Amino acid sequence: MEMIEAHLRADRNLDPKTAAALARMVRAAYEQFAGTQTSEESESDA
Numbered sequence: 001m002e003m004i005e006a007h008l009r010a011d012r013n014l015d016p017k018t019a020a021a022l023a024r025m026v027r028a029a030y031e032q033f034a035g036t037q038t039s040e041e042s043e044s045d046a
Contacts (some may be wrong), residue, residue: 001027 004026008019 001030 005023008014008022011019014022
């Protein structure tokens with residue numbers, strides 16, 4: 001997931017807010033279909 005986010009942030013065609021929104025969308029889709037929870041979410045649940 002981190003590599004996808006890094007690529008989105010590095011894309012000069014995307015402003016930072018758009019890159020962050022796309023990263024959240026990709027992460028949410030991945031978690032839904034993979035049935036996993038990322039370390040970021042695990043920390044916020046604590």
